Amino acid sequence: MHRRFDRRAFFRHTLYAALLLVLHTLQNTGGLFPTPYATHAWLLIPAVVCVGMCERERAGLFYGLLAGLLWDSLLLGSNYYTIFLCLAGYLCGSLTRRLMRNNIMTACLLSAAFLLLFTFGRWLLAIGFQLGTHTLRMLLQFYLPSCLYSFLLSPPTYWLVRKISNSFAAVYMQDTEGTL
Amino acid sequence: MRKLFQGATFKLCLVIVAALLIGTGAATLLHGKTTPVNTVVSMLTAPLQHAASFLAQQLSGFSVSFRSSNYYRQELADLQAENDALRDQLVEFEKAKQKNEMYQEFYGLKQEHSDYEFVEAAVIGRDAAADIYTALTLNKGSKAGVAVGDPVIYGKNLVGIITQVSPLQCTVKTLLSTNSNVGVYELGTNESGYVTTTRELSAQGYCRMPGLDAATTIAPGGTVCTSGTTGKFPRDLLVGTVIQVLDDTLDISSYALIQPSAPFSALRDVFIITAFEGQEGAAP
Numbered sequence: 001m002h003r004r005f006d007r008r009a010f011f012r013h014t015l016y017a018a019l020l021l022v023l024h025t026l027q028n029t030g031g032l033f034p035t036p037y038a039t040h041a042w043l044l045i046p047a048v049v050c051v052g053m054c055e056r057e058r059a060g061l062f063y064g065l066l067a068g069l070l071w072d073s074l075l076l077g078s079n080y081y082t083i084f085l086c087l088a089g090y091l092c093g094s095l096t097r098r099l100m101r102n103n104i105m106t107a108c109l110l111s112a113a114f115l116l117l118f119t120f121g122r123w124l125l126a127i128g129f130q131l132g133t134h135t136l137r138m139l140l141q142f143y144l145p146s147c148l149y150s151f152l153l154s155p156p157t158y159w160l161v162r163k164i165s166n167s168f169a170a171v172y173m174q175d176t177e178g179t180l
Numbered sequence: 181m182r183k184l185f186q187g188a189t190f191k192l193c194l195v196i197v198a199a200l201l202i203g204t205g206a207a208t209l210l211h212g213k214t215t216p217v218n219t220v221v222s223m224l225t226a227p228l229q230h231a232a233s234f235l236a237q238q239l240s241g242f243s244v245s246f247r248s249s250n251y252y253r254q255e256l257a258d259l260q261a262e263n264d265a266l267r268d269q270l271v272e273f274e275k276a277k278q279k280n281e282m283y284q285e286f287y288g289l290k291q292e293h294s295d296y297e298f299v300e301a302a303v304i305g306r307d308a309a310a311d312i313y314t315a316l317t318l319n320k321g322s323k324a325g326v327a328v329g330d331p332v333i334y335g336k337n338l339v340g341i342i343t344q345v346s347p348l349q350c351t352v353k354t355l356l357s358t359n360s361n362v363g364v365y366e367l368g369t370n371e372s373g374y375v376t377t378t379r380e381l382s383a384q385g386y387c388r389m390p391g392l393d394a395a396t397t398i399a400p401g402g403t404v405c406t407s408g409t410t411g412k413f414p415r416d417l418l419v420g421t422v423i424q425v426l427d428d429t430l431d432i433s434s435y436a437l438i439q440p441s442a443p444f445s446a447l448r449d450v451f452i453i454t455a456f457e458g459q460e461g462a463a464p
Contacts, residue, residue: 021228029232038250058189065196073221079200086200090193 012168023047024070039145046111046154048089050161053102057093064089088114104158111154119147285335295457299324303447313444314357321348331413331453337442338417355440356382363410364419367403375419390435398436414456
């Protein structure tokens, strides 16, 4: 294997890990990221989706695992986010390899799909699967607005991930003929 | 689509998810509610979390702060409610403190004069047409044992005398009333006399002790107390302090200008002495 390829891949993956660490910090530290109208941005979900799309299913799986472990480290007992992000990373990588193109439209589409899935799953867990006026208000006042807010941040997240992927993938594409 | 669920990576994904689920289940069953992996990751990221929290606290001091306006609105409302509650507590504390001080004086008085019988009363009204505190209305009346002629005190200080009584309230004529007439003596010199007041002196909040000898030894700073000789007031209730000794304009005598010791403008709670030894009209 060419030595330049290894170094660039190392930088690329280090940047991805650093990006997830920064997004985790921004997302879960109060006061560091804007929270308009008391909504929260779930930055790790579009990030894992975009990394999975750019790096395919195996990298998506491991970066989903990393992002999920970081998020779950605050809860100490639940692996809900880890399982969700692992599956999200894997599925996005697989879909991009076999069915979809890797562009901003598909990135937004997949981000929206997983954000909605996460929103309703998290909401149902929060209310204990007991529907009512109060619980519907929670969905409409917090969960759906946060989902929308996170979706609006998907394009810049995709741009950043794609920039990292393109910047450190160029030499690899020239040097090797194999695939991931 | 079938290819999505084939391959080594898919099997790896299943293994990881299964391991996570087993780990969660094991942590729950062991009642520790923490998986080892979570513990390790949280320990590794704890310094970063602390640094991020510190940074967030520093940034919150800037005018542009990434917190929603709802947060500050709620915090303001909470602080205002807390402020109001603390203010109410402070008012209650001050009231309790004043009552405590009054009761301490009352206790001291009771210790010295075991023959006194008291009724506690509150000032519920003043004469709105009068610009000086010549008359006060209290919230106790004949039903509580109050009668016309009962002295009214504030601590050890004489306030006045009851002039009108109804079943539920009564009226006090204070020392600042031009009709008041209290038998007194000066503590230092033992000179006796009486305290009254004029319209002009009353407007300034003063009383006078007329009829003093031109060569009187009463000096400013002297303490004037009730003499108890008339039977209307018990002995040794504080009336006031001598401010000045002046020559009377009507004759060759002198008079002492007296500052009453009872704070008429700030009176809220007083005591009515319904019975004491030597009271005029009392059964022997």
